[in-house]
Amino acid sequence: MQRQRVIVRAFEQAGAVTAEDARSAEQLGLSVSFAWQQLASLAVLRSPASGRWFLDRANWRRLCRRRCALAAAVVAGLLLVLVFAYSMSWR
Numbered sequence: 001m002q003r004q005r006v007i008v009r010a011f012e013q014a015g016a017v018t019a020e021d022a023r024s025a026e027q028l029g030l031s032v033s034f035a036w037q038q039l040a041s042l043a044v045l046r047s048p049a050s051g052r053w054f055l056d057r058a059n060w061r062r063l064c065r066r067r068c069a070l071a072a073a074v075v076a077g078l079l080l081v082l083v084f085a086y087s088m089s090w091r
Contacts, residue, residue: 001067003035008044011055022052 010030016023025032039045044059 003033004039004044007036007039008055008060011045011053016054017057019046019048019054022046022048022054024051025053 007030010028011017011023014023014028015021016028025036030036036045040047040053042059042063044056044063045053046056047053
């Protein structure tokens with residue numbers, strides 16, 4: 001996720017956030033890595049032309065919200081397990 005944030009920041013700093021402003025990885029000083037491919041498969045990075053990409057901010061925000069919701073659900077689930085285990089120890 002940290003590598004994905006670095007990629008997103010590079011697109012934002014370069015202003016590559018619309019199809020008209022799309023840039024290549026070389027122009028951004030990035031390499032096409034696993035993190036890049038993940039963002040492309042999630043439609044956070046979009047390619048209007050061969051080799052040029054731009055950041056879809058709406059999809060990036062949606063992905064961040066989804067990850068936060070998942071993390072909150074995991075924490076809530078762990079808390080429920082702990083509460084249940086604690087309550088069972090009193091019996």
